[in-house]
Amino acid sequence: MNLSVRKIVISGILGAISILLGVTRLGFIPVPTPAGHATIMHIPVILGGILEGPVVGLITGVIFGLFSFLQPGAPFFADPLVSVLPRLFIGVVAFLVYYSTKRINKALACILAGALGSITNTVLVLGMATWRGYLPPEVSISIGVLHGVPELVIAAILTVILVKGIQRIRTTED
Amino acid sequence: MELTKNITLGIYLPGETSIHRLDPRTKIIATTLLIILLLFIRSYEAYGVFFIFTAAIIYFAGIPPRFALCGLKPMLPVLILMWVFQLFLYSTPDAEVLFSWFIFTATDTGLHMGNMITLRVLFLFTVTTMLTLTTSIVSLTDGLESLLNPLRKIGLPSQELVMTMVIALRFVLILAEELDKIVKAQMARGVAFDRGNFIQKTRKIFPVFLPLFINAFKRAEELIVAMEARSYSGGKGRTKMKTLHMGRVDLAAGGIMILYAALMVFILFSVSPRI
Numbered sequence: 297m298n299l300s301v302r303k304i305v306i307s308g309i310l311g312a313i314s315i316l317l318g319v320t321r322l323g324f325i326p327v328p329t330p331a332g333h334a335t336i337m338h339i340p341v342i343l344g345g346i347l348e349g350p351v352v353g354l355i356t357g358v359i360f361g362l363f364s365f366l367q368p369g370a371p372f373f374a375d376p377l378v379s380v381l382p383r384l385f386i387g388v389v390a391f392l393v394y395y396s397t398k399r400i401n402k403a404l405a406c407i408l409a410g411a412l413g414s415i416t417n418t419v420l421v422l423g424m425a426t427w428r429g430y431l432p433p434e435v436s437i438s439i440g441v442l443h444g445v446p447e448l449v450i451a452a453i454l455t456v457i458l459v460k461g462i463q464r465i466r467t468t469e470d
Numbered sequence: 471m472e473l474t475k476n477i478t479l480g481i482y483l484p485g486e487t488s489i490h491r492l493d494p495r496t497k498i499i500a501t502t503l504l505i506i507l508l509l510f511i512r513s514y515e516a517y518g519v520f521f522i523f524t525a526a527i528i529y530f531a532g533i534p535p536r537f538a539l540c541g542l543k544p545m546l547p548v549l550i551l552m553w554v555f556q557l558f559l560y561s562t563p564d565a566e567v568l569f570s571w572f573i574f575t576a577t578d579t580g581l582h583m584g585n586m587i588t589l590r591v592l593f594l595f596t597v598t599t600m601l602t603l604t605t606s607i608v609s610l611t612d613g614l615e616s617l618l619n620p621l622r623k624i625g626l627p628s629q630e631l632v633m634t635m636v637i638a639l640r641f642v643l644i645l646a647e648e649l650d651k652i653v654k655a656q657m658a659r660g661v662a663f664d665r666g667n668f669i670q671k672t673r674k675i676f677p678v679f680l681p682l683f684i685n686a687f688k689r690a691e692e693l694i695v696a697m698e699a700r701s702y703s704g705g706k707g708r709t710k711m712k713t714l715h716m717g718r719v720d721l722a723a724g725g726i727m728i729l730y731a732a733l734m735v736f737i738l739f740s741v742s743p744r745i
Contacts, residue, residue, distance in 0.1 A: 299630040299704065301697045308637025309690045313683070315642045316649065325672055336675070343683070355631065359638050366598055372552070372587075374594035376505065430552065430587055432559035450672060454679060461680055462687050 299351070307352045310340040311359030318363055325446065334443045337364070338386050339454055342413035345387035346394045346406065346459055347466075353387015360386075372430035382420030389416045390455075403456050410455030411448050418444035482606045488719050489531035490604050494613025496720045500727050501601045507734050508593055513741045516734065517589050523730055524596055531604050538599055542592070549588055556584030609714075611636055616714055630704045637693075645686055652681045 314337050317323025323337040341360050345353030361380035364373045373379040390413035398405040422436040422444075431439070484490070489497075511517060528538050542549075558574045565577035602610070611632050618628030656677050657663065663674055 299627045299634075301702055302694050304630050304634050304704075305637060305690050305694050305697065306687075308634045309641050309645075309686050309693075311634065311638035312641035312645055313686055315638060316645050319642070320646065320649065322649070322675070322678070325668075325675070355634055359635065366602065372591070374591045374598075375509070377509075429560075429583065432555060434559065435555055446672075450675075454676070457676065457680060458683050461684055465684060465688060466691070 303348060303352050303355075306348050307344060307355040307359070310344045310352070310356045311363075314338075314340040314356065314360040315363045325450070334447045334450070336447065336450055336454065338383070338414065338417045338447075339410070339451055339458070341383065341386045342390040342410055342451060342455055343458055343462070345390035345413065346409050346455070347462065350388045350391040353391050354384055357383040357385070357387045372425045372428070375428060375430070377428060378421060378424045378430070382417065382424055385420060386413045386416050389413055403460070406456040406459045407452045410452040413455075414448045414451035415444065418447060483533060483537065483603050484606075485532055485604065487530060487532045487604075488723075489527065491717075491719055492604075492723055493714055493716050493720045494605050494609040495617055495714065496716065496723050497601055497605055498610070498613050498617060500723065501597055503727060503731055504597045505594060507731065507738075508590055508597070510738055511590065511734075512586060513737075514585075515741045516737045517586075517593070519734065519737060520593060524593060524600075527600055528596075531600065533600070533603055538596060538603065542595060545591075545595070549591065553584040553588050556580055556587060560584070607639060612710070612712075612714060627704060629708065633704070641686075641689075644689070645682070648685050649678070649682055652678055652685075 314323075317337045317340075323335055325334045325336065337360060341353060341356045344356035358380065361376075361383035364383075365376050365379040390409040393412045394405045394409040397408055418440055422431065422440050425431045426433055426436045508520070511520065528535060557576050557580045560577075560580040560583045565579040568576045568578055568581065570576070605613075614635070615629055615632040618626065618631065621628050653663070661674055661677060663671075666674070
């Protein structure tokens with residue numbers, strides 16, 4: 297496998313945005329639930345998958361996962377199986393969804409990729425946290441609904457806006 | 471609204487102790503081993519031994535205990551809440567009921583489950599904090615690169631991946647400045663970020679996100695041109711100004727880690743698990 301300079305730089309910068317959203321708490325949207333906040337830190341990962349393909353999505357996911365592992369926002373993220381592993385799939389899923397639906401309509405493909413990428417994050421993280429015994433199933437289902445739904449809506453809207461905006465300034469079109 | 475003031479990414483406490491002087495590779499491997507051990511611990515006895523070992527590392531690294539634990543403070547409410555969840559919601563059919571109140575029933579298996587998981591999180595946090603407190607980001611990436619190097623043979627571009635990490639860490643601060651400017655510019659235009667209900671607050675992230683991403687991608691395009699103009703070609707044939715060396719202290723640390731891991735494995739198999 298060979299990584300082009302473009303792929304290295306774009307994954308690095310998207311990873312930086314993800315970390316930045318975490319350290320400034322800008323990536324957390326206060327939702328009144330016990331688990332704290334809904335997150336939009338996974339949006340750079342979704343964008344990486346859509347704009348540059350599965351490899352960039354994967355690497356950005358690793359950076360996002362490693363960061364949430366090293367600076368855990370919730371206790372169960374201190375387990376790499378919960379914080380890193382599920383994040384590997386976000387970008388890949390977003391890429392697959394975008395790639396398979398972009399022929400129909402690009403905007404629709406972005407919305408679907410954002411929504412399904414977000415669902416991947418919610419379901420896999422909470423599923424892993426439940427499987428490892430950090431959360432009882434009832435609690436994770438309620439967190440999944442209370443956090444997953446707003447996260448999904450925000451991710452879908454932001455993805456379509458950001459992809460449109462970024463594609464306008466990029467030197468290469470896909 | 472000062473967003474970027476409190477960025478403390480991987481605080482590093484410089485020092486001259488033997489822990490500080492260890493090769494970063496030794497520290498990364500040791501930390502990984504400790505994390506793997508932690509994922510399997512299921513008894514109080516094993517946690518006791520683990521505590522002694524962790525306390526010894528903190529002592530020998532000359533880190534004030536207050537410093538090693540201060541990062542836990544923001545996590546504390548969630549940690550307590552999680553413990554309460556486990557106490558009331560986790561149970562097995564043969565569990566002994568400790569007390570019930572209203573519709574909640576606390577069982578002894580719930581109590582043990584809560585304790586085990588809270589302890590695991592506490593130790594995971596302490597162990598990873600110790601790594602970043604005693605190792606600078608530069609030597610961490612050097613160590614990581616050197617450890618991932620053998621994977622080149624199976625086609626993993628280790629040097630490029632580490633380069634990605636370095637770009638990410640460097641750009642956090644650059645983009646933080648950018649973000650600060652955007653937020654101030656939007657505030658000057660009358661966006662009140664701290665007012666409104668959940669939906670109104672959420673809508674206010676759009677005028678921040680779009681310029682942030684667009685500027686980041688502009689910078690990315692510039693960096694791509696700059697790197698290609700200097701013919702950056704990843705890891706092939708690249709040498710280092712400072713090369714890593716394993717010394718006697720690393721040998722000693724390795725020996726201690728192997729003995730400790732053996733002891734832990736012995737405890738894990740001989741003491742019956744609580745959960």
